[in-house]
Amino acid sequence: MSVIDTPAVHHRSGGATDHRHPSKRKFDDEDDEDFSDLVCVRMRKDEAKAVNSWSASSSSSSSDAGGCSSLQQQQRSHIQFFVRMMSAGNTIVMQAFPEDTVKSIHERIQSMKGIPLFEQRLIYRGKQLQWEQTLAECFIQNDANLQLVGRMRSTEHPQAWQVINDMVSLVYRLCRGETVHDALKTVKGLMTSYLNMTPRIDNDSASGYFQIFMSSSAPAVLVMLYVSPYAGNKDCADSSVRHFLSSCRNILSKALHGQCARVVLEFCKLLRRVGSHDPLYLFCRSTFGSLLETAGVSYGSGSDNVKGLVLIQDIFPFVCELANSLLRDLDLSIVSPSAAGPLSNDVGDFSAFLLPLRTGIKEQQAVKDSMAQDKHHKLTEEIEYLHGLYVQLLNKIDQCLQKMDQSLAGQEMMEGDNLYPAWSHYLSILKELYQISKLYDGAEEKLWGVLTRQRSVLCLLIVRYAKRTDEHQWILEHRYVTNFESRRHLAMMMFPEVKEDYEELHEMLIDRSQLLTESFEYIARAEPDSLHAGLFMEFKNEEATGPGVLREWFLLVCQAIFNPQNALFVACPNDRRRFFPNPASKVHPLHLEYFSFAGRVIALALMHRVQVGIVFDRVFFLQLAGNYIAIEDIRDADPYLYTSCKQILDMDADFIDSDSLGLTFVREVEELGQRKVVELCPGGKNLVVNSFADILSNSKLQQYFFQSLDLEDLDWMLHGSEDTISVEDWKAHTEYNGYKETDIQISWFWEIVGRMTADQRKVLLFFWTSVKYLPVEGFRGLASRLYIYRSLEPGDRLPSSHTCFFRLCFPAYSSMAVMKDRLEVITQEHIGCSFGTW
Template sequence: MTPIQTPILQQQLQQQYRSSSKRKLDDDDENNMLDDDLVYVRMRKQETTKTAVNSWSRGGGGVGSNGGGLLKKKSEIQFFIRMMPKGNSVVIHAYPEDTVKSILERLVELNSIPIFEQRLIFGGKQLQWEQTVAQCGIQKDSHVEHVGRMRSTEHPQAWQVVNDMVTVVYDLCRQVEVDEAAKTVKSLLTNYISLALTPKPKLDADSATSYFGIFMNSSAISVLVTLYISPFKGNKDTADCCIRHFLNCCRTSLSKIFHTQVARVALEFCKLLRRGAGTHDPLYLFCRSSLGDFLEAAEVSLASSEDQNFKGLVLVQDLFPFVRELADSLLMNLDSSNDSPSLACPLLTNIGDFTAFLVPVRTGIEQHQALRGHVPYHKLDRNGLVMEEIEYLHLLYNQLLCKIDTCLHKMEKRFVDKEMVHEENYFYPACSLYLSLLKELHKISKLYDGAPEKLRSVLMRQKTVMCLMVVKYAKRADEHQWILEHKNVTTFEARRHLAMMIFPEVKEDYEELHEMLIDRSQLLTESFEYIARADPESLRAGLFMEFKNEEATGPGVLREWFLLVCQAIFNQANALFVACPNDRTRFLPNSASKVHPLHLEYFRFCGRVIALALMHKVQVGIVFDRTFFLQLAGNPITLEDIRDADPHLYKSCKQILDMDSGFIDSDALGLTFVREVEELGHRKAVELCSGGKNIVVNSKNRAKYVDLLIKDRFVKSISEQVSHFSQGFADILSCSKLQQFFFRGLEPEDLDYMLRGSEDAISVEDWKAHTEYNGYKETDIQISWFWEIVGRMTAEEKKVLLFFWTSVKYLPVEGFCGLGSRLHIYKSHEPCNRLPSSHTCFHRLCFPVYSSMPVMEARLKVITQEHIGSSFGTW
């Protein structure tokens, strides 16, 4: 790189020696000093050239070449002093015989720092008071470093370290040779960050602002960028590795309390690199990405350019250039990402940065909208966000939504043409990009009137491809739960896939699994001890199950345990749950469960067991009543929701609501706001509201009466049981806070399918189509006999045979293809009088070569009648 290739920054580096005393710095200039001047930081307005010249002329020298009308003497030497702590540079004129102390005395009038707290550094050495300018070797246009208030400043060591670093970088910019330059600068930057990690009496946002204010005010950022664009050999590489090192260390070492301030540092690096190196420069892209990380990691405070108290905050307006850059890239390349999905990989990085920058921007817009009702509109334009930027984001939303609509339409054609069936990995980057962009559009849509409807329209139009992408390409780390807010544009398969990703993934390493050894005769009690008393973290890895005195282990035994323990949990003899009158496989908590002294602990245990069954994808054959499901989702219960749970109460409430007003106002029913409850064999009256026994039900308050009656019966009476079940369920999720979200993202019927599985009769043809043979051939007579016998079995016998074969009694809603693996029939070499055997973990059924169909049928009849396996609903 030659000097002419970097005209702005290189000219500033060359001109810093000539023009330092000719310009003033007002308050607005100081805020933008790193944009206007990369190396030379000007004096404040109150420290003008004229004042300095008049003050310093008494000491025999001057600050400016023409300030105050003074003439320079031929023997004077002009040199530069970079002042600390502000980082301002001043020009000094002195005689060779002037002492260091005399120069420090002049500086006292400028910065009001006592002379004993000041020192000058030249050539890496501290100058002594008694030395003269000549003795120090200071010549024309030399640079001298000033260190002030080192003992009384808040962070004296930080000032020292950053000053030393800037000195080294200045030398490199002037082509002064420095041994192991990159190592030296990186070491100083590491030391600076380590000082932030030093324990302090009080570490808060103000102290973090003060600490990184040193880095901002010391010209460290500007000199590092100047070094990066320097034409001298090796400087660019040195600056590149040092800047990356600094930002990486800040990201990995510093707590979030510093991230807002580090974001300001990264922002300044981005501003200067964008001007000096361009928007395609690798270091600029790295700094921009780092800035996005810091913005996303910290709750970054925002301010407008008109805010008088924006010190230490990020300006909202400063973020929009990056938003525009990233948005332009997305708009330009989205089409090509569909035609060549591999091109979507760099766009995935861009969408991550795009999201990070929009986090604080959306926050600012939300704050702006919150103020609209309390502050005059013209005030918002001055002190809030710039309206042009708010309108720009709205326009961008519409453009991106239109573009993604087109991309999804093209992707749907690929699904229809079956291209993606054979090239799933090839299309992953593009589909992941589209899902990520839709998530961001979902968040933006909440900021503008009418925007959510536009997004919903696109999702509805592209429902097929959306759901296919979710099922095939949505991963646990992608956080696509937002789609569950649009349940009406999703299928059961998509909702189930997204809900299941809220669970942790079951480990394959047996050493990581939670081990259980259960006695069948003490099934519920011992299962409770293993599950309820366990650390949730150990359960999230998965379960390994054995029955005492039995050799069998593995997934098949675990599936059997889930069926048996759920049979015990929902057995009404244990008083934990009650079945709905019209569906004995549908349950809700028993309001009288407190007869069991540990009933609440058992409800937490039940929540864990159900969550673990879902995590292990075991259909246990039971479902929740709608009223129970709605409470788990945090939703209200209406009259129509209680139809299955209590048909009698539903019918009575309907009659009250439909009854003639005159009849009910005559008090013919004799109802008040009281509910009669039977508890432990005794009946008692419970008031539905304060003074309920004195409030007569009439035509005006009957709706309220019905509502309170339903809430008392299905919410209040079992609130503790539901709460503890919810806690147990949340214990198993990857994030316990998502418990309610899990249920809200599903329809009640979805959970039915996931827990009970298919309600359809077992199809022998489907069963046969998913079975393979080992030792036998499909054309063997024994195989023909087998399927003919199975075809004549009752529905219950088929379930028992399937359970004996696989430990699966309730098929997934997809049927046999949902089992995850095919079934197998093996030829055994045992005598024909032996019964069939099975290896449930591997879905293997083994039987010998029976001599006739009656013999085979008799053997299978024994299995289907005598093998342990009972259905729910027969208790």
């Protein structure tokens, strides 16, 4: 007789669709006959004991027939069942006692048909029967139909079958109360061996391996072990299941997560009956959700789900469960925001399960007007439910933000202030609402309406809780709901975090006389990754090192880059702080490489939060962002061109079209004292200008970083505050060591500073901190408070500084006149900006 290699296994989850309302659906297979007939995971302790005592009485009845009870006599009655040889097409009729083991049936088949034991596998209602089970435990009754299929050498993956069978047999022994040495270690070892056999990449080949795990009832017997009354079994099952799921994610490639998700789904369905708050169920649900992010999802009826991937109908009950939990947690956060509750886990899982659901709905909407829709299950109920859930969640988060705003009313939140734990999850929920809003007409307007009303708390959430690992683009689609601080925070999240690992720092030793050239070699020639670890800066023949010297280098190298004498950038005539690329920059043989170098330096300055006093021209900024450039944008960069173009635009269109002005698409530029004609487009000198006024920017220039910001935002980030340094703010952010605030020398100091010019204050600040341009927030935006230390040097010595630590040191001067004289020395530009401090 021949046997087939792969059994046909029936799964209820792939059958007809449940048309009950999604929010009221039970988890699949609550009434699954396959599961309830094979193993009841709701087995109570008394039921387990009853089965064991029943088995014991059955075995003793063979030797003591005279003492059998009526139940035992009933058990001794023969049952007749049919074993179908699937590939041979014939069926054999067998009789046995309920207490006979499955192994004994296999032995009889061997004697009748000559099929070796290791080649046999009996399937009943989609599940493989284990040798240790009795026919009663398998719920085999009169006229039952069993299938005999190939196993071991005849199956496609014999070694995998052997390993899983060994594991299942061991677990069954534990369920019966047997003591097995190193049971947990053995089970984990078998699981690892099985997964190591599974192909890493080939999805179709791996499908057979995962089918073995399902068909062997491995998930069911492990859950049976989890609810087993015997000591140690629950912990063994818990550890084994967690080991298997963790190994699936760590050992298998993401390409196989769809197959793995089917197995995890089976664990979830079984454990859900143990309890929706059971720790192992929650772990399996979370794992299932994380796999869905990379798993294939179908929204078909199940019959076309030939690859065994997860269906939307499989996912939806979890969405409903998590949504209800999330709404309860949000209610709790309104009443008691100090308790985060399970929000963190629920929000993460909710996001994971929503992803395939949204994808399925979006795909169905894409084919709703085509004939293809007839081939797909219509997700009408799911679509309606998700819309209703969106409205509920949006109203609830609106209430949460209102409560948060009330709690913070009148308070100025500083960076170190603690916020309530529950608030940290609001931003993630808002992101999910944004994703859902894309699916329904009018939903986005409602969301942005809420965020506009709650702008202040939204900005606080962004600054406190937006992380580099998050995706923030959705917030900036409507920048009017943000402020500078929140936009800056989101933009800074695009940079890698500065590492303080001194073994990986990018070290630079630069000669001040060769500042630009040597800086170019260190930065332009470096691998990008090496610049992510942070910078270590030292000037040749100077002892000073540390963050203060690095801040000084940023300032000096940016001044050199944007120095017009280097021909890279040109200052705007109407605003000398603003620069744009020099059209004649090609006179420098390495001008393109130097532009790349300039970009790196600016990016590093932003990453290290150093204000360098340089800002971009509006046209240059708009080009970097890939935005449309209007005539008004060029006013500052080229007033002459602006005036000329403005006059032309104000002329009558018919007059321009008559070519009376003789205009073509060329422009004259000056390079090294000579005038040169440049075509603005191919053939521009022969193309007559007409009244068509649209100019489109190159979409390749678009950079999300610049799109995230307004020009003023980048001004503040690069240049810093435009305000005159406030002495009162300076004083409020200064502490003392060796001095007291009431000491006469401190009073003299602040009086002298108050009389300084704005430029002198900048030089003093730079001498003290290597910061010449304050952040837009003023002194509170610096990385540290400032310190004045009392030095023990003679009273005629000049002040010194430790710029890395924002420390200014001076002795106890004998008079205000002496202190003023000493401070005037160091506030001279050529001294204060190159003092070699550290």
